[in-house]
Structure formats: C-alpha cells, structure tokens
Amino acid sequence: MEYKLIESSKIEEDDAPITKILLNRGIEREDIMKYLNPLDKYILPPEDLDNMRAGAELLARHIAMQSQTLVVVDSDQDGYASAALLLNYLHRLVPAYVENCVRYVLHEKKAHGIIEEAITDDIQFLIVPDAASNECEIVSRLKGQGIETLILDHHHTDTPATDAVIINPMICEYPNKFLCGGGVVYKFVKYLDNFFNVTLADDYIDLAGLSEIGDIMDVRPLENRVIISKGIDNIRNPFISTMAERNAYSLGSEITPFGIAFYIVPFVNAVTRVGTMEEKRLIFESFLEYKAYNEIPSTKRGCKGQFETLVEQAVRTATNVKNRQKRLRDEATEKIETAILERSLLDNKLIIVCLSEGEMARGLTGLVATQIANKYQHPTLILHETYENGKLVWSGSGRGVNNVGFDDFRSFLADSGLMIFSQGHAQAFGAAIEDINLDKLIEYSNSALANYKFDATYRVDFITSMTDLDPEDILEIASYAELWGHGVEEPLIAIEKVNITKNNVQLMAPDRNPTLKINMPNGTNFIKFRASVEEYESIINGMTDYTSKVLTIIGRCEKNEWNGHINPQIIIEDYEIESVGYNF
Secondary structure (H helix, E strand, O other), X not given: OOXXXXXXXXXXXXXXXXXXXXXXXXXXXXXXXXXXXXXXXXXXXXHHOOOHHHHHHHHHHHHHHOOOEEEEEOOOHHHHHHHHHHHHHHHHHOHHHHHHHEEEEEOOOOOOOOOHHHOOXXXXXXXXXXXXXXXXXXXXXXXXXXXXXXXXXXXXXXXXOOOOEEEOHHHOOOOOOOOOHHHHHHHHHHHHHHHHOOOOHHHHHHHHHHHHHHOOOOOOOHHHHHHHHHHHHOOOOHHHHHHHHHOHHHHOOOOOHHHHHHHOHHHHHHHHHHOOHHHHHHHHHOOOOOOOOOXXXXXXXXXOOOEEEHHHHHHHHHHHHHHHHHHHHHHHHHXXXXXXXXXXXXXXXXXXXXXXXXXXXXHHHHHHHHHHHHHHOOOEEEEEEEEEOOEEEEEEEEEOOOEOOEOOHHHHHHHHOOOOEEEEOOOEEEEEEXXXXXXXXXXXXXXXXXXXXXXXXXXXXXXXXXXXXXXHHHHHHHOOHHHOEOOEOOOOEEEEEEEEOOXXXXXXXXXXXXXXXXXXXXXXXXXXXXXXXXXXXXHHOOOOOOEEEEEXXXXXXXXXXXXXXXXXXXXXXXXXXXXXXXXX
C-alpha cells in the first residue's frame, strides 16, 4: 500500500484542516470563505453566455407562432434533467404551448445528439439540451427544410454548427467552463425570467444541481458551488424528492453531493443504458411535474387493479433496472478483466480493449470502462468492432484516471492525430479510431506517457500517528461533507501506528453484511464495510492476550450519530499490517 502527502506550497502551519484541504484542491486562499458560504451573487449573469438574447427571441417567436416543437432528450442523467428543467419551466410559463405544441423524443439506445428520423414533417422548431453543438450537417439540412434549431449544450467542439442558435460555454468566452447541460439550461431560463418578467427559474435549480453532480462537473467554480448547494437545499422535483425519500437511510441525516452521486444518479443512468423504451419514457416523465403525479395502473406485485402515481412506479422501475444493469455490468466486467490478463494489456500505458461485434452490449461500455479504469488505475478505452465505408473502425468509450498531471485523457487522444474523434468530457468521452492506427496509438501513448506512473498510490491530505490523531479534527472534516465532489475530492487521511489487539477488533453482521470495526481508546472507531470473515480472521490470526498488531490505515472522516451520541469515525479505504508486537 503506497500513499503520498498532497503538499500545496500555499499551506501555512496553523491553517485549519478545511483550509489545508481546499488549498490542496487548488482553491485560492482569498476564495475559501466564499466557497464555504455560497451566495447567489456568485452566479454569473446569464447574458455573459453568447447568444442568450438570440435564443430567447427564437423561443418567444415560436411560442407566439404556436410552432410544432420537438425537444430531444439526451441519453444520460444530464440529458434527462436538462430537458425536464426546460419543459417544466415552459409548462409553468406557457402551459398551452407545451401541452398542444411540444413533443419530446428519447433515444432507443445509449446515444447522443439529434434523432433525425424523429423529426416529422410538421416540426418547425427543434430544441436540443445537452448535445448537438457539432452536428453541422444535420442542422444545415434542417434549416434547408425550414426547421430552426436551438442548442443548449456544454460539450467541447472545434466545429460548432453555424445554422443553429447555440448557447454553450465551451465555444465562447464564458469564464465557467464546467457548466453541464442542466447548468446551461438553468442559465437560459434565468435569462427568460428577465425576458418575460417572471421569477420561475430558481424553482428548478434542483435539476441543475443534479446535473452538475451527475455529469461529474468540477465543483470548484463558485457558480457551480452555488448551483449545487441551492439545488440540494431546494429539492422539489418529483423524481429527485421521491428517490431521496426511498433512499433516506443511505443518504443519512442530510443530503450531500456524494449521496446524490451514489443513490440517485446511477438509477437514471442505468435506465438510459439498459432500460426499455417504455421504462425510459416512464422515468423521464417522472421528472415532469405536470405528469409525475398522474394516477396510473399499478404494476406492483399483488396490486393488480389498483392505481399509483407515475413517479412511484418510476422509482420502483428504476430500482429494478439498476439491479438488472448491475448483473449485466458485473458479467461484462469479469469478461473484460479476463481479456486484460490474457492479452497482457497492462503492459501498456493505456488499457485498450477491442471487442468483436456482439461481445458486450454497447450500452454498458462507459460503465465498464469506468470500472476497469478505477480498478487498474490506467486510462481505459473499451472499443467495439464496426465498419465505416468498408474500413474496420473501433468505437466506444474512454475513461481517465485522476493521476497528477494527466487530467485530460480526451485531449491527449485528440492531440495524437490518430483518432477519428474523441468527444465529450476530459475524462469521460466517446472515441473512435481506424484499425490501421490502433498499434500506432499504443506506441504513441507508451512513448508520450513513459514518465507517468499509473498506480494505486493514495494521495492523502494528512499523515498522522494514532497517538497524535485528534478526534475533533475528524469531526470537523466530516462536517464539510456537502463540499466533496469532482475537483474537491473527499480528503483521505493516513493514520500510522494504529495498535490493535484481538479485544478491540470485531466483525459485525458476519452472516449478512460483514463489517470490520476497530474501537480505539480515544473514542475513534475504524470501520471497513464489505469485509469478510476471512479478512477478520487474517487480522486476528496469531494474536494472543499479550500480543498486538500495528496497522497503517488510509481512510475518510465521518461522524457516527447513534442514540444522541456523536463519535468520530474513520471509514477504512485500505490498510496494511506493519508489525506484530507485545501488549503490556
């Protein structure tokens, strides 16, 4: 087990733990108090985004004309939330227009962008949240057919469509380059508030916050910090609020970005990946406040002939789909891991797995790539066999790892000049490469990344001994759980010289959910979830009433609340037995 202290040159000896953590994350000292106290004034004026007025005028004209309008719902959590935010806002603003003139279409597969075949002859206006900035040919073709397009996107592109009104922070001088699709739509409806002289936009900031968390946007910009904080504090969306209620035990006493990332977002993404069209439509409509509480026939076992709200059915369905996806993901990941070992793919700087047609469902590609990248700590490409103009092409998903100095896998591939495309986020994106360039990419990456060490070294904010560990510091760090997200990752702490005896180590719930617990004299508990009987026995093996073992533990700080008592707790990420000694 290796660990390394994050050492910001800006840290001073008497800085508080949270100050050290935020300085380590790249937040400037003068911005720390702003970050800890997010205020509305840190949200940038929406008109700072290019084309806001053009977009508002285009929408207003089509509302006045009662144009037949199609909204394309992109195929991930951000896409669902972005489209729902816009539709909910418009339904409050102009309900008749939405109910009589607006339709929406979802992707059948895990795909992104305009669904051209869904644009029927009567459509006059197309709105695409969270996608399509680079779809030049399709947009130009639609313009030739008299169909105008509004794109509310955040993805990088070097070739933005010129025949559409595009609002996208990545293709203008907007300072915050980490707005997600939901964030862009939120800024658009904030502009519409002023344009139409209403105050509706902030009622939907929970969807923008969900998008920022779910699309793994950098939370360091103050604007993102405010959107996430306000979004969590003002949850009113039917799907989000019902999911939060159903997962109240897992979410704990307060909802945090971490809780949303693990107990809400994955359910939506599971549906977009492996759900049927009926399941996808059900979950998306549960985001729409004007549909979510409609009574529909119950599908719950034993409730035939009864009714339930659409959102109740959607939450249960999403849970079922998530379980189905987990089964499929685990099966696919096992196959990929076997291929990695058999083909010696860890010998290269990049893990590149090429799959023949039908070897794995394409909807699982990004999910499995994430699993592999995290496990092996290597940037990963999982690619499927396909053919374009008779040429063998490998296309799929890329996932990066957050090693120091390598935080933009997508650009690294694009700069190689070998890819057909690599489009999306810096560390999570779609990619394609011709077969003839595959070996060249491997050679290029092995050379260019020769000095990078991709491994499982833990980067910790604090290294301390057990005797110097202050329980109050643990509680203080734990109190900032609302801050942790991409860019402000939850801090890890290394505790050395943890002396344990067989009397202060126990295995709780060994038959159901084995959990390792170490009780220390200063009141601090160490907890390791998903342990095993074998692991517990390996720790206590050889210990007697007169011997002890010394551990080094890497963990996260939490506070344990039980029966009115609050105790400091370290959630164990990893540990290592350093030595065996005598207990006098």
